[in-house]
Amino acid sequence: MFYFEGSRQDKNKISITVLSHLWLTDDETIIDKFCGENKWWTKANFLNIKNRLAVDKKIIERSYITDAIRFDSDDKNKEIIKKEIDFFKPKLVVCIGNKARDLVGMRFYDFPVQFHYVKFPKYHSNNNIYLELNEIFKKIID
Numbered sequence: 001m002f003y004f005e006g007s008r009q010d011k012n013k014i015s016i017t018v019l020s021h022l023w024l025t026d027d028e029t030i031i032d033k034f035c036g037e038n039k040w041w042t043k044a045n046f047l048n049i050k051n052r053l054a055v056d057k058k059i060i061e062r063s064y065i066t067d068a069i070r071f072d073s074d075d076k077n078k079e080i081i082k083k084e085i086d087f088f089k090p091k092l093v094v095c096i097g098n099k100a101r102d103l104v105g106m107r108f109y110d111f112p113v114q115f116h117y118v119k120f121p122k123y124h125s126n127n128n129i130y131l132e133l134n135e136i137f138k139k140i141i142d
Contacts, residue, residue, distance in 0.1 A: 001090035003081065003104055005097035005120060006067020020065040023050055024057060045122060052121040052130050053096075059137050064088055068100035077103050085113065091140050094133065096120055 002020070022031055035043040055063075064084070071077050081104055085093060093113060095101040097120035106115040116136060118129045 001085065001088060001093045002063055002065040003068040003093065003095050003100040004065070005099045006069035020060075022046065023055060023060045049121045052127060053118075054130060054134060056134070056137060056141070058141055064090070068095070068097075068103040074103060078105065089113070092116060092136065094118065 004020075022034060025031065031043060031046065035041050035046045066084070068081065069077055070080065085104075090113060093104060093115050095104050095106065095115070095117045101117040104115070106117065114136070116133060118133055119126070121130070
């Protein structure tokens with residue numbers, strides 16, 4: 001389960017979580033239809049996130065990906081996140097970005113779940129944190 005920072009976007013803007021379905025393709029023509037100069041995400045920003053996170057397709061196919069911020073109230077956002085985690089009962093919850101980490105709370109629930117936080121790829125250059133994340137994924141798959 002992935003929680004990106006998220007934000008309450010205008011209706012005509014696509015968020016990175018909507019674009020996350022593109023993680024399953026390497027077809028440049030498909031990516032170009034959703035990313036570009038006149039769109040919310042440039043292709044360079046999208047590819048930076050996709051390539052630095054480097055999440056295996058086996059993981060993506062079995063993941064729920066969403067925004068941590070969807071409402072204008074932190075309490076509402078926290079409430080829906082808790083309901084989603086309780087419903088899906090994931091093995092791992094990955095918070096991507098500080099706001100996602102803060103809203104998820106990295107709290108423990110009534111079932112075994114592991115929480116992990118990584119910085120949002122756009123704002124730093126430490127790739128080791130993504131290598132560590134992928135090591136965690138390997139343990140879950142195997």
